[in-house]
Amino acid sequence: MNLARKTMNAPALAAVYERAWRPTVFYLASGRTTAADRRDAVATLRLRGPQKVLDIACGPGNFTKYLSKALSGDGYAVGVDYSAPMLARAVADNAGPRVGYLRGDARTLPFADETFDAVCCFGALYLIPDPLTAAREMIRVLAPGGRIAITTSHRADNPIGDMSRVIGGWSGLRVFDAKTFPTLFADNGLVEIDQRIHRMLQYVSATKPA
Numbered sequence: 001m002n003l004a005r006k007t008m009n010a011p012a013l014a015a016v017y018e019r020a021w022r023p024t025v026f027y028l029a030s031g032r033t034t035a036a037d038r039r040d041a042v043a044t045l046r047l048r049g050p051q052k053v054l055d056i057a058c059g060p061g062n063f064t065k066y067l068s069k070a071l072s073g074d075g076y077a078v079g080v081d082y083s084a085p086m087l088a089r090a091v092a093d094n095a096g097p098r099v100g101y102l103r104g105d106a107r108t109l110p111f112a113d114e115t116f117d118a119v120c121c122f123g124a125l126y127l128i129p130d131p132l133t134a135a136r137e138m139i140r141v142l143a144p145g146g147r148i149a150i151t152t153s154h155r156a157d158n159p160i161g162d163m164s165r166v167i168g169g170w171s172g173l174r175v176f177d178a179k180t181f182p183t184l185f186a187d188n189g190l191v192e193i194d195q196r197i198h199r200m201l202q203y204v205s206a207t208k209p210a
């Protein structure tokens with residue numbers, strides 16, 4: 001297991017992730033606040049009413065519960081993560097009437113095809129050994145007409161980008177170019193593909209045709 005994956009499995013990180021680690025690290029990487037990321041996630045996924053939402057690599061549930069608050073009726077959000085310490089924090093800190101958590105691997109999701117109206121994976125594809133397999137799993141479980149959204153690393157085409165790739169390689173974090181995910185989404189038939197780049201992070205969303 002590489003350094004980045006070991007760090008994510010550490011109980012000490014799970015304890016500080018939501019309040020300190022995420023707001024600081026993501027702000028430095030993107031210039032964006034977690035509050036802005038949360039608001040944009042609800043808008044981008046077009047959450048409303050009785051939808052079923054899947055938050056992959058949910059960590060301590062810091063997005064899962066927020067997303068669930070945009071739902072009503074029979075709507076719910078499920079967070080999946082493989083780190084037991086992260087899920088323990090999720091249950092302790094981010095439980096709610098429309099939220100559930102499940103231990104699982106993003107590369108082999110335990111759900112039938114086309115189960116969810118919205119599927120997201122924020123801040124994790126760069127940690128997963130087969131990120132494209134995980135992205136294809138997201139598309140598989142997404143219902144027709146549903147929305148998908150990811151936030152992951154971005155390598156700028158300049159010396160800073162080259163440096164981020166070296167540091168990423170050393171720690172075990174993948175650094176993606178701007179084409180990988182839009183191309184994968186298009187090759188899998190998704191439409192309305194939108195990509196926003198904020199410094200070292202990219203935000204990509206799309207729709208599965210109805």
Ligand SMILES: C[S@@+](CC[C@H](N)C(=O)[O-])C[C@H]1O[C@@H](n2cnc3c(N)ncnc32)[C@H](O)[C@@H]1O
Pocket residue numbers: 008009022056057058059060062063080081082083086104105106107121122123124127128129
């Ligand atoms: C940086 S946290 C992201 C938490 C949250 N989504 C956010 O944006 O703040 C990354 C999470 O990915 C999880 N993770 C990494 N590889 C995974 C995999 N193959 N399957 C499920 N979860 C995974 C880690 O356990 C960790 O909780």
